[in-house]
Amino acid sequence: MAAATSIPPDPTPPPRFPTHRTVADLPQHVHVLCEVLSTTPPHEMEARLTATGVQPEPETVQQVLKLSYNSPSAAAKFFRWAGMSRQHTGYSWNLMVDLLGKNCLFEPMWDAIRSMKQEGLLSLTTFVSVFENYAVARRFDEAFMTFDVMERYGIQPDIIAVNSLLSAICREENQTVKALEFFEKIKASIAPDADTFAILLEGWEKEGNTAKAKTTFGEMVIRVGWSSQDMFAYDAFLNTLVRGSQADEAFKFLQVMKGKNCLPGLRFFSNALDTFLKQNDPAHASAMWDIMVDSGLVPNLQMYNSMINLLTRNNFIDNAFQLLDSMVFYGAFPDSLTYNMVFECLIKNKKIPEVGKFFTEMVKNEWPPSCENFSAGIKILFDGDDPEMAIEMWKYMVKNNISPRDDSANAVLLGLCNMGRLSDLRRFAEKMIDERIIIYESTMTKAKNAFYKEGRSARELYDHILRKWKSSYT
Known part of the structure; x- marks a missing residue:
């Protein structure tokens, strides 16, 4: 050599x-x-x-x-x-x-x-490698020169070569404008195809340049027309608009695409939902969801969870329930995250009867609450005068050995304490101490105040619990 x-x-x-x-x-x-x-x-x-x-x-x-x-x-x-x-x-x-x-x-x-x-x-493969290495080195002029001399080496500079060079440049950070410079120079002699525009649009998407994306998309429609095969280009263009906080513009283009039978695929809708989730924008997310479902696309579990997350975060609990009830018909079965998001929203909004009913549905479907939601649920049920369901939740934790359960245990004791159910408080406290569950000092202080209000015999009961509590730490 x-x-x-x-x-x-x-x-x-x-x-x-x-x-x-x-x-x-x-x-x-x-x-x-x-x-x-x-x-x-x-x-x-x-x-x-x-x-x-x-x-x-x-x-x-x-x-x-x-x-x-x-x-x-x-x-x-x-x-x-x-x-x-x-x-x-x-x-x-x-x-x-x-x-x-x-x-x-x-x-x-x-x-x-x-x-x-x-x-x-x-072969063309040789020159594709050269394009990529010049692009990585940010020596774009030499990459362009390589394209110009291909024919001297017996390799035809066709649209595949053009797209390979564009792709190499667009993979580099914030260099799509360089790719556009080459595109503008070459498009008169080598007609671009849909892949050419998809590469540029994906570059604008990565850089978040909505103005350039609109210009490139407009030229794409004029030069190559509409085709359901050009999904990646459409996805990239619409993603750029959505991420650039131009959701209304994206919806306008979606309506045009629908009329051309060129709606984007699940990739776009999934990315759009993630973006709306980050932007905390349930209105646009719901509108996007309706377009997706009406077009016959079937959302997956991750998309359902994104949508339910957005709805529950903004307290649209009825809409979240509608999605939860419908998702199994589309083959997306709720998981622990799905149930816990809805359950947490019910707790946050103090929907006391619904909290108990939904807990029953969760355990029936073998998706119990998280430890944090057990604790919050028990507390809200005691506060909402449904102590029996709160105790039912605690018993479920004990029976199924769900841990850690210290927070939930203390929520039970405080709930009983606030209701003045001192005999139940004593019984639960002693059993929890025997099971080595940590009872917080603040809980013991409130229990002391409740017992001491009831006279001498109640004080003696508390002192017995206190001695047992202290001995559990020795």
């Missing part, structure tokens, strides 16, 4: 190749070659490689090159040595070109490309 002689030595000793643990699944002879490359001085490399007796079969060469990206000079010496005994495949050459490009050794990379041309092994 002519390129090998022009590669400068690595400025620092190359990192060692993967140890036996990381290459254990590779053939032994590949491991042997990697060890030679990682431990041999440059002037001894060729002799040491020959001494291994390993034949550089194409697959062997490819495996070694894939492990050599951090040591380009050693890889180049190995590549030249392997090429002395047999001709390299196009795939091996492409690996070498990519390896050199990723290490910003662009002059040797072009030496390799010229060698490939002489051997008739160049």
Whole structure:
């Protein structure tokens, strides 16, 4: 390989190749070659490689090159040595070109490309690698130059090449404007297709540039028309609008798309719901949900949970219940998160009868409340004069060994204390102490006040509980 002689030595000793643990699944002879490359001085490399007796079969060469990206000079010496005994495949050459490009050794990379041309092994894949490595290095003018000279190397610069270069640039942070610069220059000679616009629109989406997205989308519609096959482009465009707080604009375009039978897929609707959730915008989320369902798309569990989260967060409990009741008909079965979001909303809004009923439904469907919701539910039921359901919740926790339950236990004791049910308070407290449940000092203080109000005999009962409580910590 002519390129090998022009590669400068690595400025620092190359990192060692993967140890036996990381290459254990590779053939032994590949491991042997990697060890030679990682431990041999440059002037001894060729002799040491020959001494291994390993034949550089194409697959062997490819495996070694894939492990050599951090040591380009050693890889180049190995590549030249392997090429002395047999001709390299196009795939091996492409690996070498990519390896050199990723290490910003662009002059040797072009030496390799010229060698490939002489051997008739160049392909579009070679140039795609060059595009990507120039883009990563932010050397966009050289990427454009590469496109311009493709034809001299026998590769036709078609729309696939255009899209490959655009994609490489758009993957870089905040560089879609550079991709647009190339697009504007080339579109007169090579007609863009739907993929071209999808790449640009995804770039604007990533950068949140709504103005450029609208312009690009408008040109797309004029040049390639409407097609249900162009879903990724539509998704990217609408996502840009929604994330850019232009939901009303997105709805206008959605109506047009609906009329063209080109509504976006679940990817867009799922992303839009996540965005509305972050923006705490239940109105637009509900409108988007209706369009989605009316168009025949079936939401998944994650989307239901996002919507129910948004509704319960804003106390639209009736709407949340409607979704909960309908979701099973669409094959999305509620999970623990679904039930707990609704349950928490009922608690927050002090819907006392509904809290008890919904708890019964939760345990019936084998999705009990979270420990936090058990505690909050018990407290609100005591405050709302439904102590029996509160105690029912506590008994469920004990029976099913749900923990931690310290907060719930203290909620039970405080509830009984506030209601003046001292005999029940004593019974529950003693049992909780026996079960090593932590009763808070503040709870004991309130219990003391309740017992001491009832006279001497009640004080003695409290003192008995207190002694038992103290002994549980010794």
